[in-house]
Amino acid sequence: MEIEYLGKSDIPLETKIFKYYTIESFLFLIESNALLFQPIEYWKDIAEGSLYGVLKRNGYPGTGEEKIRLFGSCWTLHDCYELNGQVEKMRKARIELEKQGSSLMWDSYCPNSGIRIETTIKQVIGTMFENDISGRLVHGKVYYNPDEYYDEVIDEPLERLIFRKRYSYHSENEYRFIIMTENAERKLLLRKRNICECINRILISPNGSKNEWISQVLYKMIYFNITKDVTISQLYGNISEEI
Numbered sequence: 467m468e469i470e471y472l473g474k475s476d477i478p479l480e481t482k483i484f485k486y487y488t489i490e491s492f493l494f495l496i497e498s499n500a501l502l503f504q505p506i507e508y509w510k511d512i513a514e515g516s517l518y519g520v521l522k523r524n525g526y527p528g529t530g531e532e533k534i535r536l537f538g539s540c541w542t543l544h545d546c547y548e549l550n551g552q553v554e555k556m557r558k559a560r561i562e563l564e565k566q567g568s569s570l571m572w573d574s575y576c577p578n579s580g581i582r583i584e585t586t587i588k589q590v591i592g593t594m595f596e597n598d599i600s601g602r603l604v605h606g607k608v609y610y611n612p613d614e615y616y617d618e619v620i621d622e623p624l625e626r627l628i629f630r631k632r633y634s635y636h637s638e639n640e641y642r643f644i645i646m647t648e649n650a651e652r653k654l655l656l657r658k659r660n661i662c663e664c665i666n667r668i669l670i671s672p673n674g675s676k677n678e679w680i681s682q683v684l685y686k687m688i689y690f691n692i693t694k695d696v697t698i699s700q701l702y703g704n705i706s707e708e709i
Contacts, residue, residue, distance in 0.1 A: 472606030601647030
């Protein structure tokens, strides 16, 4: 598989990235031993999922080959770009985000409790080589622009345009992996013999503080069956991790 890196040179492959899962999605991850890549036309943001279809209908260069589909997987960097130049504050902010998670991400993606997994860019790319997938992988940091800006970048290659997102989403600080392939399936599963090899740390949602027993059950299940490197976020209150 051909791999293209669209990110900045200051984002090494060993950089930590994070993904927030509902309980159901996390169980699917563990049961299937696979990272899920979804067709981008199914993405919710009208400036993204539908973007490919809109460009295609208008004869955008490079979209005429209907057999080629784009599958994506979205993560967050937990970067603190708004603190640029404030080295000590940035360091402490990153520590807090890694320890507790993002309130915005918990509320948006895990409103009724959920899981955040930690891995690295390099580990996600590694799963590509364990699967027989022909095509091209493009990965990098997402850039956020006002809606009107799309008119100015319409001549960019499609795979680069997919790494732009409306500014309203900038707090997600997203890192994306896009696979361009002829696969005709409704989803693309990158399987591993043991998906836990791709998970470095697990954080349980603080939203379970409304029903602490949910967080505690998840904690015990993960601690005894998946990894002992698991904690419960204390962002909204104190939830016991007693076994």
